[in-house]
Amino acid sequence: MATPIRITPAISSIQPDGRSRVVRRASFAASLVLAVRTYL
Structure with missing residues (x-):
């Protein structure tokens, strides 16, 4: 679940x-x- 949040700073x-x-x-x-989507 925390994967997309960790990718954010790398892309920026x-x-x-x-x-x-x-x-x-x-x-x-x-x-x-x-x-x-993951929570739902």
Whole structure:
């Protein structure tokens, strides 16, 4: 369950500074969706 959350910082660190914020929001939203699906 904590796997997508650990991948989030890795993906944001690889992306450039300009798109870091967008990537963080997208990855965070994806992690939330995955977390909700696992709980349901």
